[in-house]
Amino acid sequence: MKTRRVILASCTALALALGASACGGGPVTPAGGGDKTLDGQTLTVAGVWSGTEQKNFQKVLDAFTAKTGAKTQFVSTGDNVSTVVGSKIEGGNAPDVVMVPQVGVLQQFAKEDWLKPLSRTTEKAADTNYASVWKSYGTVDSTFYGLYFKAAHKSTVWYSPAALDQAGVKPPKTYADMLKAGQAVADSGLPAFAVAGEDGWTLTDWFENIYLSQAGPEKYDLLATHTIPWTDPSVEKALTTLGTLFADKELVAGGQKGALGTDFPGSVEKVFGPDPEAGMVYEGDFVAGVAKDEFGKKIGEDAAFFPFPAVDGGKAPVVSGGDAAVVLKAGKNQKAAMAFLEYLATPEAAAVWAGAGGFLSPNKKLDLASYGDDTTRETAKSLIDAGDSVRFDMSDQAPAAFGGTKGAGEWKLLQDFLRDPSDPKATAAKLEAAAAKAYKG
Structure with a gap:
């Protein structure tokens, strides 16, 4: 289950009527019109x-x-x-x-x-x-x-405009440029990324965005249904790309150990809290709610986002x-x-x-x-x-034993990979073993 954060604001009014008919049967009372036809239910x-x-x-x-x-x-x-x-x-x-x-x-x-x-x-x-x-x-x-x-x-990278301004960089359009921008942020005195490695689900989101852009939607669909194995070369390639970031202690706030001790709310705090420890944090649109509600940031001014950038010439991903x-x-x-x-x-x-x-x-x-x-x-x-x-979150399409269980399956194996990203091929093999067991079950 993925963590959710939201923003509270004012509510708009509701207007039009709705007509309806039942599936394979008689008519359903219309939901619209304010006629109170479902009174008593x-x-x-x-x-x-x-x-x-x-x-x-x-x-x-x-x-x-x-x-x-x-x-x-x-x-x-x-x-x-x-x-x-x-x-x-x-x-x-x-x-x-x-x-x-x-x-x-x-x-x-x-x-x-x-x-x-x-x-x-x-x-x-x-x-x-x-x-x-x-x-x-x-x-x-x-x-x-x-x-x-x-x-x-889930394809939004949130950043501190002040941090990027200080580093003299603008929101990047490609993954390679994002790493270069991250290095510029690090060179200016602030680690580039806060990574919420304590919550394994955030690591699956990192992987999914890279995989969707790099391998393409057709491969993404095949992997999501376990039609192709996690030992497919496309998986190792995506893990290699992700591992380049994970292994760079200048880019990741606190290095691997610090990331593994940071949960999702903590990763947002590292960027938008009172004592910033990073310039950027990758996660979904719900980052805005935490930045606003918990840390008083004005969205669009103190906290902004750029789309997760395209990887290796692929299209920019949209994971939902x-x-x-x-x-x-x-x-x-x-x-x-x-x-x-x-x-x-x-x-x-x-x-x-x-x-x-x-x-x-x-x-x-x-x-x-x-x-x-x-x-x-x-x-x-x-x-x-x-x-x-648009592609739905891959781990949410998998059996929970593989894609949605704390301390097991994909969540744990990607945490292990964050701890030591030196062998993408071995990680892919472990992911395949866990997936095969879960899908069989």
Whole structure:
């Protein structure tokens, strides 16, 4: 599970009505119009969110209530969504809707026969309002189960404008230029990068961006599904590229040991905290929330980003993550659940959270003016403009035993590689052994 941080701001109003029809059955009561046609029903939605994210999602639930009359209840699952949802199904108190944060978990739910196919209205909205890649990630065995509502842009490098100005460099366009800029920052007296090596998931994100740009989207898809092994030469090449950075003690704040002792919030603090220890930190758009909320930085002025740069002549990568809404068969309020999914597919629903902050939508019909600041608008535009070249976080597509378990699988092996990046070939072999075991299981 990937760490999330968000920004809290003001909320926009919601407008238009939504018509709907059920999947393979009779009509579903429209979600729009404020006609209170779901009065008396209570919709239970489960998800990983807590804190500010949960409060902002509650605004979306409240807007749905205002339009339909359905009461809503949010249940926070914590990180282990699969276990919690499974136990609730067994106990006869399954939620109606689950916001699933990993493709692998969505696929697991489908294979367990826990999910109800989404309505034709929702599927039509996905076809119209989203790049097709998002629908594909919500589809299992040709059946559309998951609608992506919230996205993350994981191809952003955040930096201190003051640090780059002091070094006399501008945001780079290529990976090679990024390392050169990093050396200039180091020469000016500040290590270039804060690397959150204590959190293995950040290292998978580093790898995925390099791999997507260097090897290309077709290879990325093959590796993500373990159609090609991790011993493929393209993996060793990407690890070699990553290892060049990891091995350079001038570029990495604290060297390998310091990086392995730095978690994600700590990596942001090293760049944007009161006593800067680095000039740049790579991670997703959610870095902005930490820089603003925890350290009072003005986004776009005190903290800015540049797109993760192209590697070895490839295209600049756009790696994403996100939360897909699914409807459980075991839920007690199918009518309200289907209406809620149809509502989530509209740009109006996305505008609620966009106005509240800490949110990106893959819905290309959402007006960028709905976002509260220029930097978020720029990030959202980059995500939308990438279209079908967006690729979902690879580790989130893998079985959790390989791609999502602390102290095991890819997380641990990339931490080991950060500790000693001298043998990419051996690391690739270890990754393949762990992947083969996890995918077989």
